[in-house]
Amino acid sequence: MSLRTFELEIMRYDPDKDSEPRFETFSVPCEEDWVVLDAVNYVKDNLDRTLSYRWSCHMAVCGSCGMMINGEPSLSCKTFMRHMPDKIRIEPLANFPIERDLVVVMDDFMDKLASVKPYLVAKEKKAVEDGSYLQSPAQLKKFKQYTLCINCTLCYSACPQYALGEGFVGPAALALAHRYNLDSRDVGRSARADVVASNEGIWECSFVGACSEVCPEHVDPAGAIQQTKIASTLDYFKDLITPGRDK
Amino acid sequence: MARSNKPIVWSLFAAGGTFAAFVTPAMIVVTGLALSFGLLPPEALSYERLSGLIENPIAKGIVFLTVFLPAWHAAHRLRITAHDFGIREDGLVMMVCYGLASVATVMAVYALLSL
Numbered sequence: 001m002s003l004r005t006f007e008l009e010i011m012r013y014d015p016d017k018d019s020e021p022r023f024e025t026f027s028v029p030c031e032e033d034w035v036v037l038d039a040v041n042y043v044k045d046n047l048d049r050t051l052s053y054r055w056s057c058h059m060a061v062c063g064s065c066g067m068m069i070n071g072e073p074s075l076s077c078k079t080f081m082r083h084m085p086d087k088i089r090i091e092p093l094a095n096f097p098i099e100r101d102l103v104v105v106m107d108d109f110m111d112k113l114a115s116v117k118p119y120l121v122a123k124e125k126k127a128v129e130d131g132s133y134l135q136s137p138a139q140l141k142k143f144k145q146y147t148l149c150i151n152c153t154l155c156y157s158a159c160p161q162y163a164l165g166e167g168f169v170g171p172a173a174l175a176l177a178h179r180y181n182l183d184s185r186d187v188g189r190s191a192r193a194d195v196v197a198s199n200e201g202i203w204e205c206s207f208v209g210a211c212s213e214v215c216p217e218h219v220d221p222a223g224a225i226q227q228t229k230i231a232s233t234l235d236y237f238k239d240l241i242t243p244g245r246d247k
Numbered sequence: 248m249a250r251s252n253k254p255i256v257w258s259l260f261a262a263g264g265t266f267a268a269f270v271t272p273a274m275i276v277v278t279g280l281a282l283s284f285g286l287l288p289p290e291a292l293s294y295e296r297l298s299g300l301i302e303n304p305i306a307k308g309i310v311f312l313t314v315f316l317p318a319w320h321a322a323h324r325l326r327i328t329a330h331d332f333g334i335r336e337d338g339l340v341m342m343v344c345y346g347l348a349s350v351a352t353v354m355a356v357y358a359l360l361s362l
Contacts, residue, residue, distance in 0.1 A: 193250060194250070197250045199249075199251045201251070203257070206327045206331055207327075208331065230261065232254060233261070236250070236254035237258070
């Protein structure tokens with residue numbers, strides 16, 4: 001297979017030595033079928049063993065190898081070198097604090113994810129011997145798309161609203177809240193609404209739609225947020241007419 | 248976290264967007280283009296016919312919605328667009344946008360009731 005050499009301009013940051021991030025350039029001979037992650041692995045294996053980045057599955061399932069590739073939030077395992085120009089700039093995911101090199105601090109995302117109760121809130125707890133909660137294929141179809149999120153946080157990197165740092169709960173967490181709200185076995189919608197329907201929740205979204213464009217799993221978080229806006233608006237007026245209907 | 252009051256303006260925004268997408272183009276075709284291109288006879292939109300039509304409360308209601316809903320849609324859209332352009336004076340933007348929509352609403356009500 002033919003080799004083509006690329007210039008990889010990788011952002012480096014060592015909190016013990018660097019006062020601010022800097023760029024380091026590496027020449028990497030790439031095979032035709034390589035993805036950006038292969039090229040970064042080449043640097044780590046052959047050129048600089050101190051390079052830090054996250055990756056695991058190499059097949060767009062684990063969601064850990066997200067990076068800014070030429071300014072675009074992308075999974076490095078899903079971005080082919082053959083589609084790239086000769087010079088590639090690789091940076092850590094935007095909108096997150098940098099921990100080291102391409103590794104970002106994800107605490108804020110993790111807290112926000114937990115805040116929307118992304119798990120099944122069942123009406124009554126069933127004992128294991130009583131069997132599972134049944135669901136028809138039609139009921140599953142309603143939310144299946146939103147179960148495909150791999151928590152790669154590309155959507156947070158793409159979101160101009162999250163970038164403002166004003167506390168926006170963000171695309172992936174809100175899409176996951178929508179996933180459980182749509183689940184026929186779930187009754188947690190009103191409990192989730194305290195976060196989801198707050199000013200920092202869906203209402204902070206101005207429907208730019210960049211989240212859905214960069215999503216590698218086609219979850220369409222922007223669509224989920226718009227659907228939640230409709231449901232929350234109906235809830236708002238129902239609550240006005242019959243206060244305390246949820247209590 | 249407290250639940251937001253945004254559903255009030257967002258519901259008008261959503262209804263206005265739907266109205267502007269489906270009904271406004273039809274209104275423009277009928278009132279703006281059909282006559283000019285000779286698709287309707289000249290007397291179809293004559294003053295007498297239209298003033299007769301507008302006396303009907305249902306017709307009044309539809310004309311009101313044609314002004315009211317897209318005006319609030321535009322107001323909210325402009326507020327969000329201002330935000331996306333980096334204008335952070337949301338209070339002022341809100342007053343200008345929703346203020347203009349309120350003026351359009353009051354003018355529509357006044358005009359329709361005085362007909």
